[in-house]
Amino acid sequence: MRAEYDDMLKKALNGARFTKEEVIFLLKPEKDEMDALFQTADRIRKAVFGDYVHLRGIVEFSNFCERNCLYCGLRKNNRNITRYRLMPEEIVDIAAYAVSIGYKTLVLQSGEDSFYTTGLLCDVIKRIKERVDVAITLSIGERDFEDYRLLREAGADRYLIKQETSNRELYRKLHPGMSYENRIRCQKDLKSLRYELGTGNMVGLPWQNVETLAEDIIFFREMDADMIGIGPFISNPNTPLGRFPSGTVEETLKVLAVTRLVNPLVNLPATTALGSLDSFGRQKGLMAGANVVMPNVMPVNYRRLYEIYPSKICTGERPEACRHCIEGIINSIGRKVSTGYGESPKSLRRGNAVCMMS
Ligand code: SF4
Structure with missing residues (x-):
């Protein structure tokens, strides 16, 4: 291993605040440095979250x-x-079943x-x-501050709204009719309303x-995110990007691991997209810095459609089979399923515990 790369990993273990140039350097390990990168991310994950997933x-x-x-x-x-x-009653029933x-x-x-108006969703959350x-995360895209406020008041605890890319030009290319500034505005609004931000x-x-x-x-660090979802781009033939090659597992794992080095306290999922490649x-994600898994709890007849x-x-699995399978995967690498709500450590520090039965 190059001495400079080794030094950089040691700095990560000591909580360094890396510059962009240093992050670029960390993202370019040589073949014999990859394992050390993943192991360092895994050590940091373990120091923060223990063996719980x-x-x-x-x-x-x-x-x-x-x-x-x-x-x-x-x-x-x-x-x-x-x-x-799904109609509101179905959403509530599926949610209750998942908790069971x-x-x-x-x-x-x-x-x-x-x-799904904000009023309708508030009603679903309350029910x-x-x-x-249960703790509730919403992942329903861009809405106004007032909508986010009402949803929070109804009991939503967290909100996932991926930036997908922090590069303005690339964001514009990929998202016709959408605005980079509004995406950022949403994330800032959510933070100000004390959601845990994904x-x-x-x-x-x-x-x-x-x-x-x-x-x-x-960008994730500047945004003070509580959760960061990192998945490979998977090319879909029914989209304008269908002719482009998919991302790779290796590249995704490198980004995941370096993200853990730069953002030690965040919840990082090992994504379903990673498992699909x-x-x-x-x-592999769980051993390269991830501490979260997000299984599908939908009935089988809907799964293939999303x-x-x-x-x-996992599109053919029943939710209870999925739950069992995922626990087996987690145990197979010496880890345990957490029985808590899985708040982000940052959120706990801010005194933002999950508000039950609100
Ligand atoms: S097109 Fe897909 S990624 Fe874009 S807002 Fe809709 S669901 Fe989200």
Whole structure:
């Protein structure tokens, strides 16, 4: 290993605040330095979270979307997808069932679908919280400050809104009709409302390079994110980016590991997309700095329809089988499923504990 790379990993263990140039350097390990990078990220993860892995059950309640992101199979102009929407009672029932099989956090996720008014979603959140003891993350895209405020008041604890890329030019190319500034505004609003904020990016996007990836990692730090979702870009033939190659597991793991070095206290999922590219992808992620897994809790008949990218794993599994399987995966690498809500350590420090039954 190069002495400079070894020094940089030692600095990470000592809590260094890296510059962009240093992050670029960390993102370019030589072959014989990769294991040391992953092991360092894993040591930092262990020092913060111990051997516990947090599970977040994902409820994909609508695959309608009014946006046209170039990489996404849910985009409005994709006619090769069967659309569905769940009614409020169904969402509440699925949420309650997920809690009954052991989930303490749920992510209510959809495309940007204005069918679900803020009032309707507030009602769903309240009904879930009245019925079961669970932390709720929303992943429903861009809304106004007042909407976010009402949803928080109704009991939403966390919000996931990935930036996908922090590079303005690339963001503009990938998101027709959307504004970089508004995306940032959403994240700042959510922080100001004391949500735990989840952001993130994709690795292997066309026109991306090591410099833009380093900027993403610094961006996560500047945003003071509580959770960072990092997944590979997976090319979907039903989108305008269908002719581009997918990202790789190796590249994604490097970004994941360096993100842990730069953002020691964040919750980092080993994503389903990583598991879709490699049958051991999630295990590899968990051993390269990740501490969260996000299994699907939807009934089987809906799972295949939420097709952001092709070849998604676990689309034929029943939720209880998925839950069992994921616990086996976690135990197989010597880790345990956490029985808590999995708050971010930053959030706990801010005194932002999950507000139950609100
Ligand atoms: S990435 Fe999100 S906002 Fe964009 S098309 Fe897909 S579901 Fe819609």
